Amino acid sequence: MQSSDKIRRKGWRIVILVGDKTILRPLSWEDVPAFLQWCRDPELQDLSNGTYPTSLAECGPWYSSLRANRQHKHFAIIARDGRFIGDIELDSISWRRGEAELRICIGDPAYRNRGLGTDAVATLVSYAFFRLHLRLVYLRVYRDNRRAIRCYEKVGFRTVGWLRRAGKLGEREIYLMALTPEDLRAPVRALAG
Numbered sequence: 001m002q003s004s005d006k007i008r009r010k011g012w013r014i015v016i017l018v019g020d021k022t023i024l025r026p027l028s029w030e031d032v033p034a035f036l037q038w039c040r041d042p043e044l045q046d047l048s049n050g051t052y053p054t055s056l057a058e059c060g061p062w063y064s065s066l067r068a069n070r071q072h073k074h075f076a077i078i079a080r081d082g083r084f085i086g087d088i089e090l091d092s093i094s095w096r097r098g099e100a101e102l103r104i105c106i107g108d109p110a111y112r113n114r115g116l117g118t119d120a121v122a123t124l125v126s127y128a129f130f131r132l133h134l135r136l137v138y139l140r141v142y143r144d145n146r147r148a149i150r151c152y153e154k155v156g157f158r159t160v161g162w163l164r165r166a167g168k169l170g171e172r173e174i175y176l177m178a179l180t181p182e183d184l185r186a187p188v189r190a191l192a193g
């Protein structure tokens with residue numbers, strides 16, 4: 001994370017995080033159509049652990065709730081060419097315990113496997129640890145989602161447990177992965193400054 005700008009507008013603090021390959025900024029209403037398309041994608045629904053809107057009617061209340069929720073920080077992922085390519089969030093933030101759950105989705109398939117997911121995760125966890133002063137970021141990922149696991153491992157996440165979930169495709173294993181500031185890989189730490 002090279003820099004971050006905070007702008008106060010209408011009483012909201014707008015945070016923009018600048019990584020090497022991505023920029024994280026608040027989701028804007030103009031992003032919603034593309035976002036909704038990804039939310040409706042069955043493959044992405046299957047891979048995600050979150051609860052996302054699937055209709056425009058659901059989007060309004062969901063979008064308003066993003067700013068009101070102190071336990072949640074949600075960002076649009078912007079590629080260096082300016083394209084909105086996905087979203088990333090810290091959810092279930094416990095300020096008392098210093099913990100949060102991370103979720104990410106690069107919705108535009110053309111932008112996967114190019115290091116942007118790793119950059120966005122590195123940027124967000126750097127913000128979580130060094131600006132928000134959280135002490136633990138964790139996530140859940142299907143064991144067979146090798147690309148996601150590799151992405152998280154590159155940042156420094158380690159598998160700390162697993163659980164089984166019954167679903168339409170039968171029983172699947174989910175890894176619980178966690179990261180502390182001490183686990184951050186050296187290049188990510190250097191990026192965080």
Ligand SMILES: CC(C)(COP(=O)(O)OP(=O)(O)OC[C@H]1O[C@@H](n2cnc3c(N)ncnc32)[C@H](O)[C@@H]1OP(=O)(O)O)[C@@H](O)C(=O)NCCC(=O)NCCS
Nearest residue numbers: 047105106112113114115116117118141146147148150151
């Ligand atoms: C998971 C996700 C965030 C990763 O972001 P990304 O930009 O595609 O990933 P990166 O390019 O940063 O890193 C992917 C790594 O996995 C590797 N990889 C890709 N496919 C792989 C596979 N089938 N098996 C093992 N490794 C694989 C890549 O080679 C790369 O590692 P490398 O840099 O050592 O070569 C993104 O692909 C995504 O959002 N996918 C769809 C939704 C999803 O799975 N979300 C996560 C839910 S937990």
